[in-house]
Amino acid sequence: MFYEYLIAGFLVMAGLFGFVGSFGLLKLNDPMSRLHAPTKATTLGVGGVLLASMLHGAMVEGDPSLHELMITLFLFLTAPVTALFIAKVHIHRHETNKSLPKAGEDGIWATHDVAETSTETDKA
DSSP states (O other): OHHHHHHHHHHHHHHHHHHHHHHHHHHOSSHHHHTHIIIIIHHHHHHHHHHHHHHHHHHTSSOOOSHHHHHHHHHHHHHHHHHHHHHHHHHHTTOOTTTSOOOTTSOSOGGGOSOOOOOHHHHO
């Protein structure tokens, strides 16, 4: 009986994290802020569903499965790749220090820690 509450808790947690991650991906202003939504919150949301599925299979059905562990491994391997692609898009959009949001206490963004130079496309 306790495991049913635990399964429900994992599913509620997964729903909340999934919603927050999806909402953040849609509503955050710049790509570097959007970087955290799919890689952090949504990963935890899918992880909650997988934990609930593993617990349900082991406790309710009496048949533990390793499929969820393989999905979790795939998820944790692909989430950093997603973050890398989003960061590369941001870098290659040729953002300038003026077009970036405030960096906070650091004062600079790590990707723009060099002096700005004009390119041939800027001169044309």
